[in-house]
Structure formats: C-alpha cells, structure tokens
Amino acid sequence: MSDQIQSIDINEIMNEIRENIKKRGYIDDILSFEDMSSSNGIDYIGTDFNYTEFAIYLSIINDGWNIPYYRDIPQRGLKGFIKKVIRKILFSQFNPIMEEQSRYNANLANIMNQLNNYLLKQQIELEKSSKRITELEKRMIDEKKEFTSADMELNNKED
Amino acid sequence: MRVFQLLITLAFGDAVSNDALALEKAISSMGYKTKIYTLNADPRLPADSWVSLKKMPSVKSSDVIIYHMAIGTELNYTFGNYNCRKIMVYHNVTPPEFFLGYSKESEKLCIEGLEGVKHLSDKVSYCLADSSFNKEQLILMGYKCRIDVLPILIPFSDYDKQPNYEIVNKYSDEYTNIIFTGRIAPNKKQEDIISSFYYYKKYINPKSRLFLVGSYKGMEKYYTKLRMFVDELELQDVYFTGHIKFADILAYYKLADVFLCMSEHEGFCVPLVEAMYFDIPIIAYHSTAIGDTLGNSGILLEEKDSKIAAEMINLIVTNNNLRTKVLENQRIRLKDFSHDLITQKFKDYLSTFIEENG
Numbered sequence: 001m002s003d004q005i006q007s008i009d010i011n012e013i014m015n016e017i018r019e020n021i022k023k024r025g026y027i028d029d030i031l032s033f034e035d036m037s038s039s040n041g042i043d044y045i046g047t048d049f050n051y052t053e054f055a056i057y058l059s060i061i062n063d064g065w066n067i068p069y070y071r072d073i074p075q076r077g078l079k080g081f082i083k084k085v086i087r088k089i090l091f092s093q094f095n096p097i098m099e100e101q102s103r104y105n106a107n108l109a110n111i112m113n114q115l116n117n118y119l120l121k122q123q124i125e126l127e128k129s130s131k132r133i134t135e136l137e138k139r140m141i142d143e144k145k146e147f148t149s150a151d152m153e154l155n156n157k158e159d
Numbered sequence: 160m161r162v163f164q165l166l167i168t169l170a171f172g173d174a175v176s177n178d179a180l181a182l183e184k185a186i187s188s189m190g191y192k193t194k195i196y197t198l199n200a201d202p203r204l205p206a207d208s209w210v211s212l213k214k215m216p217s218v219k220s221s222d223v224i225i226y227h228m229a230i231g232t233e234l235n236y237t238f239g240n241y242n243c244r245k246i247m248v249y250h251n252v253t254p255p256e257f258f259l260g261y262s263k264e265s266e267k268l269c270i271e272g273l274e275g276v277k278h279l280s281d282k283v284s285y286c287l288a289d290s291s292f293n294k295e296q297l298i299l300m301g302y303k304c305r306i307d308v309l310p311i312l313i314p315f316s317d318y319d320k321q322p323n324y325e326i327v328n329k330y331s332d333e334y335t336n337i338i339f340t341g342r343i344a345p346n347k348k349q350e351d352i353i354s355s356f357y358y359y360k361k362y363i364n365p366k367s368r369l370f371l372v373g374s375y376k377g378m379e380k381y382y383t384k385l386r387m388f389v390d391e392l393e394l395q396d397v398y399f400t401g402h403i404k405f406a407d408i409l410a411y412y413k414l415a416d417v418f419l420c421m422s423e424h425e426g427f428c429v430p431l432v433e434a435m436y437f438d439i440p441i442i443a444y445h446s447t448a449i450g451d452t453l454g455n456s457g458i459l460l461e462e463k464d465s466k467i468a469a470e471m472i473n474l475i476v477t478n479n480n481l482r483t484k485v486l487e488n489q490r491i492r493l494k495d496f497s498h499d500l501i502t503q504k505f506k507d508y509l510s511t512f513i514e515e516n517g
Binding site (some may be wrong): 004005006007008009013014016017020021024025026030031033036047049050052056057060111 | 202203316350351353354357358362363374375377379382384385388391392401402404420454455456458459465466467470471473481484485487488491492
C-alpha cells in the first residue's frame with residue numbers, strides 16, 4: 001500500500017522556503033531555550049492534576065481505611081486452632097496499635113473527602129464564571145460591532 | 160501450552176498497555192490460554208483484564224511469555240530467568256541524557272532500562288519491535304535472535320467517540336490551530352515547537368494558536384522551563400492542556416490545522432498515526448522512528464530549524480495542492496496500521512515462532 005504514495009519534491013519546497021526566509025527578514029533575536037535556567041527562583045508550578053485518578057484513589061481510601069489487626073484463619077484442625085490461640089494472645093498487644101492506625105487513616109480519609117468537596121465546589125464556581133465571561137465577551141463583540149456601524153454611519157453623514 | 164504477557168505496569172490509556180490488551184484478544188482468538196501479569200495496574204481497568212505477577216503460576220518449558228520492554232525494572236532480570244520460550248516486545252527506552260537536569264528518577268529508570276535490554280540480548284528467543292528503528296537499536300545492543308517489526312496496535316474505534324464540542328466551538332474560527340500531542344517530556348522537544356510557532360505567529364500569521372496536548376506529570380521542571388520560555392518570548396496563544404479527558408483530546412484533534420512534531424527520540428510515536436486518522440497534515444523533524452512511522456507520508460524536515468518549520472507550516476496551510484497531496488499520502492499510509500492487518504501480522508509471527516521453536 002505504501003508503494004502508491006505520491007512523491008513530493010521536497011527539494012523544490014525547501015528552495016521555496018529558503019527564498020521566503022530571505023525575503024521575510026527574520027531577526028535572530030529569539031532567546032535560546034538552553035540558556036534559560038530551569039528554575040528562576042520559582043518553584044514548580046505544581047504537578048499535573050488528574051481528577052479521575054484522584055476520585056478513584058479516594059474511593060479506595062474510603063473503602064480501606066479500617067485495617068483489622070488480623071486476617072481470617074481459614075485452616076481447621078490443629079494448625080488453625082494454634083493460630084487462633086496465638087492471635088488471642090497477641091490481641092492485647094497489637095489491637096490498640098492497629099486501632100490507632102485506623103483512627104489516623106479515618107482522619108486522613110475525612111480530610112481527603114473534605115478536599116474533594118472543596119474541589120467540586122470550586123469546579124462549579126469556575127464553570128459559572130467561565131459561562132459569565134463567555135457571555136460578557138459576546139456582548140462586548142456585539143457592542144463593538146454596533147459602535148463601529150454607528151461610527152461609520154456618522155462619518156458618512158458628515159461627508 | 161500457554162501464552163502469557165508480562166509488563167511492569169498496566170496503565171489506563173497508555174500505548175504499551177493498549178497494545179498488550181489488544182494482543183491478549185488476538186492470542187485468545189488463536190485458542191491459547193492467556194493472561195496479562197503485571198506488578199501495577201490502574202484501578203480503572205476491568206479487574207479481569209490482568210492478574211498480579213505474584214499470582215503467576217510456574218511456567219513450563221512449552222509455555223511462551225511475551226514481555227513488553229519499555230523502562231528500567233527488576234522484571235527485566237526476572238524475565239530472563241523464566242524456563243520457557245521468551246519473546247520480547249521492544250517499545251524503546253529513551254536515552255537517559257534527555258532527562259539530565261529535569262528528572263533524576265527518569266534518568267535512572269532509563270539507564271537501568273537500557274542495561275536491562277542489553278542483559279536480555281542472549282536470553283530471549285525472538286523479538287518484536289514497534290519500528291525498524293527499534294529493531295536496529297536491538298541489533299546494536301547485541302541481539303542475534305530473529306527480530307520482526309510489528310507496529311503498535313491502535314484502538315481506532317475509540318477515536319470515533321464524541322469530542323468535547325465546547326472546545327471545538329471555542330477555537331473554530333479564522334485562526335490557524337497547530338497542535339502536538341504527547342507527554343511534556345524533554346525528548347519530545349516542545350521548546351522547538353514553541354520556537355517554530357514564535358516565528359510563524361510573529362512573522363507570518365498572527366492569527367494562530369499552539370496547543371501542546373499532554374500531561375506534564377513527573378516533568379514539572381521541564382514544564383516550568385517551557386512556561387518561562389513562552390513568557391520570555393512574550394508569546395500569546397500557547398496552550399498547555401496538561402492531563403485532560405479523552406473527549407477533550409479528540410476535540411483538539413478535530414480543530415487542528417497542522418500537526419507539528421519536533422521530537423528527537425521516538426520508538427514509534429502513536430500521535431502521528433492519530434493525526435493521520437484525523438486527517439491533519441503532519442510536519443515532523445526526521446529523527447529516530449518518525450520516518451518509519453510516517454513511511455514517506457507527511458512532511459519530514461531534515462534540518463532542525465524553527466524558521467524552516469514556520470515556513471513549512473505556512474506552505475501547508477496556504478498551498479492547497481501540497482496539502483491535498485500530503486493528506487492523500489497520509490490516508491494511504493494509515494491503512495498500514497489497520498487493526499485487522501496488524502493483528503493478523505502478529506498472529507502469523509506468533510504461529511511461526513511456536514512452530515519453529517517447538
């Protein structure tokens with residue numbers, strides 16, 4: 001299929017371009033990107049925000065903040081019994097620590113939910129402002145047209 | 160006999176991940192038991208589309224593992240130890256020097272990635288490379304096994320979805336819209352696109368816009384420098400979209416008049432094929448795999464000169480004959496990436512490999 005591709009005379013095009021460049025009068029005043037410092041005392045603008053990812057991980061946090069200190073013991077018989085006894089012995093040691101961790105997780109989850117609500121609220125405000133700006137811009141354009149038309153009419157009358 | 164796929168991360172909307180998911184369907188249609196095993200997967204992907212690598216069963220010598228190689232990871236070394244038939248799909252590792260001064264982490268991952276590729280040179284039986292450029296890179300790194308070129312499988316049906324018409328309507332006017340889609344990354348040289356746009360807007364057509372469509376996550380230093388560059392040039396109408404929804408990406412493709420690529424390193428460059436699909440004339444600097452992907456279509460610039468790029472944009476926009484020719488060539492080239500064609504190629508390659516390495 002690639003054999004059917006028509007050849008384009010790139011040399012002819014480049015000659016035309018070089019001629020255009022001579023005629024255009026370009027001034028080589030452009031700043032070099034390499035010469036710029038990657039930080040001019042300004043910190044990063046901030047990482048690229050992806051709300052979909054944010055929402056998904058928020059949902060994972062909300063589902064998983066509470067971590068029990070043990071996993072279910074599926075085995076039966078002597079092995080299972082011994083594991084359950086060990087679990088009971090360790091309960092007083094590990095349960096308070098896990099509960100403290102779960103409380104901490106819950107607080108973090110609450111903060112993230114609050115942040116989510118704030119984001120959604122800001123999104124609504126932003127959309128309202130955007131709509132208002134578009135309406136005002138349109139009104140400005142229409143009024144400018146009217147003004148120009150009126151000005152032309154006035155000039156014609158004066159002539 | 161089972162055919163598994165292995166990759167470090169199954170991401171959402173990522174070219175390599177999409178490729179793996181599409182190949183899985185092809186492998187399954189050939190009647191083989193197959194699964195994608197990965198260490199990390201995006202939670203947006205269906206739960207049954209992947210399995211944790213920790214749950215991968217022991218492999219038998221008759222099994223085949225297809226490994227997608229694109230970055231530095233411990234998996235590059237683990238893969239070599241599997242006692243089965245091994246195929247590597249090479250998507251290319253970006254040379255680490257591009258990230259100097261911008262991201263130590265990316266630099267490190269790329270160094271490790273290249274070491275990993277070299278490590279596997281005598282441990283795989285067969286390679287698939289996204290482009291002839293990738294194939295040559297493997298040969299240079301000491302690969303002696305058979306290497307076939309298989310372009311990335313692209314889900315074209317996704318591009319027929321509804322674009323965000325709010326964006327289309329907002330920017331559909333007498334302005335010339337120039338776009339480049341791709342992550343904000345130093346190897347993609349967005350600064351050269353900006354320089355070219357500067358000359359085009361200042362000296363040729365003030366009624367023009369530049370949209371740089373892509374996320375800058377992980378490349379914040381480079382992104383900041385690009386923003387400062389635009390400010391120093393006092394250049395208007397340059398838009399960095401950052402990470403946006405798919406419908407928004409479609410919108411930018413819909414309103415684009417020219418696709419400008421000044422990248423200095425690509426293993427395939429899916430956005431070039433996307434631009435072909437959306438019938439946007441492409442101007443691209445001839446580097447690495449760009450020429451392979453364009454395949455004599457589009458306009459290839461042999462010189463990295465922003466003024467030449469600016470004049471070329473002008474020619475493409477104003478010369479109807481040239482633009483028509485370029486678009487016709489791109490439509491012909493696009494057929495070489497058809498989903499059915501590439502899928503069949505893959506099936507043929509895999510069948511041949513299994514037969515010859517039984």
